[in-house]
Amino acid sequence: MVTITTPHDKHQARRAGIAALVGTTLEWYDFLIYGTAAALILNKLFFPSGDPLVGTLAAFATYAVGFMARPIGGIILGNLGDRAGRKRMLVLTITLMGAATTLIGFLPSYDQIGFWAPLLLIVLRLVQGFAAGGEYAGAVVLSVEHGDQSRRGAAGAWAPTGFAVATLLSTGVFQLMLLLPEPAFRSWGWRVPFLLGALLLLVGYLIRRRIHETPAFEEAKKTGTAAKGSVLAALREHPRSFLVVIGARFAENSFAYLFPVFGVVYAVDRLGIDRSFTLLAVVIGSALQIVAVPLWAALSDRVGRRPVYAGGAIASVLWLAPYFLLLETLSPALIVIGFAVGLGVFYPAMLAPQAAYFAELFDTKTRLSGFAFARELGSVLAGGFLPLIATALLAWAGHWWAVAVYLVALTVVTLIALAFGPETRHRDIVTTAGAPDGSA
Structure with missing residues (x-):
């Protein structure tokens, strides 16, 4: 059964999409500015070392x-969102995330307070990570559950x-900050991106x-099932979905940080490409992504989540060698x-259908907790360590081929997970408790 939204629902769906x-x-923004800052300046200010590679690591x-x-x-x-409500949890996560990001912008450097500087940085990173653990899943669930149920892929694209x-x-x-003189950027310019987190908050x-x-x-509250939601319930009732989400994250999350984080480090530190131009290339790619995500999401509503996701994973891994070779030409256009x-x-072909797909794999009472925990566990196993592992592999092999082999292995895991998982685009996630694990 497919649920069609009313005019009032459409208004709330639009507002939920904007909130997402x-x-x-x-x-x-919080995670990416840290990654960019780590590549450009934090290694010097908070982790001083005679070897730039050691500081970057x-x-x-x-x-x-x-x-x-x-x-x-x-x-x-996730448990809070399934038991107390999506809205309450999302207000909490955005408050924690924005506060931690803003405070990083005020941190003194190692030269000013010694080891307390990296220690406080780590604490604030932990707060960021904690908040992010529920943020994305909560935002997706909010927009997908509010959206037109015949176009959940598009709704989840927000x-x-x-x-x-x-x-x-x-x-x-x-x-923009890199346009400043080096002393100004090192003193206060790098802080501005973090302080802007307060405005987004x-x-x-x-x-x-x-x-x-x-x-x-x-509906779950009326039937009393909302009070039963938990990660343990999700694990017990949807073990297959857990494994599918974790495995599907391996390629997507790794490529998410390969280009805008490790790619910047490789281009700037290894190839000597100008920092400003490298970031400009990332900006251009990101602008294209804003167009590509809704298009791939809409396609997943027509042909299914898994084909679009798998196609994006295969295309991304096949692009690795051309990507590194293009960088090595040092040609601006290439x-x-x-x-x-x-x-x-x-990359957006993986990111776009993922939102609706992960939400559809769980029922209402465990949707947020199951989605959030499985997704973030996949983040730890894949994307969280990608810049660190890729930098270490580059130092070990002296060439990008080792990084490419690592990404190929992660992509194979994702393709296996997608083959193992069900197709979910026709599931009714509003009026029923949810399809049992393994059914389409």
Whole structure:
């Protein structure tokens, strides 16, 4: 049975979509500015070392710490969202995320307070990771449950589009800051992108305070099933879905950080490409992504989530060798093509259908907790360590081929997970408890 939205529902669906867009923009903006800052300046200010590579590894290790907290946030915040409501949880996550990001912008450097500087940075990264553990899943569930049930792929596209907007914002802001003289950038310019998190926090908070709870959650409250939602219930009732989500994340999350984070480090530190131009290439790719995500999401409503997702994974891994070879030409036009195709065209084919697909794999009472925990566990195993592992592999092999082999292995895991999972685009996720594990 397919549920069609009423005019009032459409108004709430639009508001929920905007709330999802703003929230995920803040989440990814926070994580991406840290990744960019780690590549450009944090290694020097918070992890001083005679060897630039050692400093970069230390900065990326702190980057990975944020991912370690995400499954914990997925458990606690996911349970809160399934029991107390999507809206309440999302107001909390955007507050925590925005506050932590803003405070990073005020942190003194290692030269000023010694070891307390990296320690405080780690604490704030943990807060970011905890909040992110429930943010994306909550935003997706909110928009998918409020949206037109015949076009859930398109409804879910609001949240992943936030990733594209965040990449555009984070790299664009850093590119502007890099126009400053080096002493000014090192002193205060790098802080500006973090301090802007306060503005996103204010906008997101005001929008989320005005949205209603979703029809699916209200129905679950009436029947008493909402109080039974938990990660343990999701694990018990949907073990297959858990494994599918975790495995599907391997390729998508890794490519999410390959281009805008490791790609920047490789281009700037390894090839000597100008920092500003490298970030400009990322900006162009991100702008294309804003267009590509809704298109791929709409296609998933027509042909299914799995074919689009798998196609994006295969195309992304096949683009690895051309991507690195294009960077090595040092040709501005070819460098832009490398980032634009990888980040702006192929990667979004994984990101776009993922939102609706993961939400559809669980029933209403476990949707948020199951989605959040499984997704963030996949983040830890894949994307969280990608910049660190890729940098270490590059140092070990002295060539990008080792990084490519690693990404091929992660993509194989994702393709196996998608083959193992069901197709879900025709499921009714509002008026029923949800399809049992394994059914289409």
